[in-house]
Amino acid sequence: MARGGTSSTEEQADTVDPSEPIPAESALLSYGGLKLGMSSAELSQVYNAPEGRGKDFDRIIAPYDAVAQHFITFDAKPGEPQRRLIAAFYRDKLYWIVDRREGLSAAQAKAWYDECVKAYGPPLRESVPGAQWSWEQAGGVKLTFTQDNASETAMNANVVLVHQPTQTAAHDYLAKWEEAHPQEGKPAE
Numbered sequence: 001m002a003r004g005g006t007s008s009t010e011e012q013a014d015t016v017d018p019s020e021p022i023p024a025e026s027a028l029l030s031y032g033g034l035k036l037g038m039s040s041a042e043l044s045q046v047y048n049a050p051e052g053r054g055k056d057f058d059r060i061i062a063p064y065d066a067v068a069q070h071f072i073t074f075d076a077k078p079g080e081p082q083r084r085l086i087a088a089f090y091r092d093k094l095y096w097i098v099d100r101r102e103g104l105s106a107a108q109a110k111a112w113y114d115e116c117v118k119a120y121g122p123p124l125r126e127s128v129p130g131a132q133w134s135w136e137q138a139g140g141v142k143l144t145f146t147q148d149n150a151s152e153t154a155m156n157a158n159v160v161l162v163h164q165p166t167q168t169a170a171h172d173y174l175a176k177w178e179e180a181h182p183q184e185g186k187p188a189e
Helices: 010-011 039-046 108-118 164-180
Strands: 057-064 067-074 084-089 093-106 125-128 133-138 141-147 155-163
Touching: 039 067, 039 084, 039 093, 039 141, 067 164, 084 164, 093 108, 093 164, 108 141, 108 164, 155 164
Parallel strands: none
Antiparallel strands: 057 067, 067 084, 084 093, 093 155, 125 133, 133 141, 141 155
C-alpha cells in the first residue's frame, strides 16, 4: 500500500468493516456545517482550500490509504480564540470531528456550550462536573464538549463528534497500516 492518494480496490479489501454503519439521519450527526458520513469532496465544498489555503484558514491533508485526516487551522483574529478543526475519514466517510479552541474566556466557553445545548438538547451526562458533557445516540454516535477551567480569561475547550464503530475500524486499519509501513511514521490519532 502506498501512502497518499486514494486507495485502490485491493487496498480497500484490506480495510476493516465498522460493526455498525453511520446512521442516516439525526441532529447529532451534524456539527459546524459538517456531517458524519460525508465525503472528503463534500468537506472541500465547506472548507474549499485550493493548494491548501482557503478564506481565513489553511487545510492540510494527511492520507494513510483508507484513512485521511484533514487539519484545518483558522487564521488568528484579535480577541478571538485560536481555532483548529480536525476531520478524519475512513474509506472516504467522515467519522470523527474535533473542534479545538484555545484562549477562550469563560463567557465564550459558556456561549459555545450553550450552542451545543441549543442544537442537541440537554446533555445526556456530565462526565466531569463543570468541565465535560456528552450527548449520545444509538448506533455509536457521541458528541463530547470539554473545557479545561484553567482560567476565566484563557481557557481551552473542544468538541469531539465521533461515530465510534467507524473509529474502531479505522484504528484497527491504522494498526495494520503502521505494521506494514514502519518507515512512514505514525499517523495522528
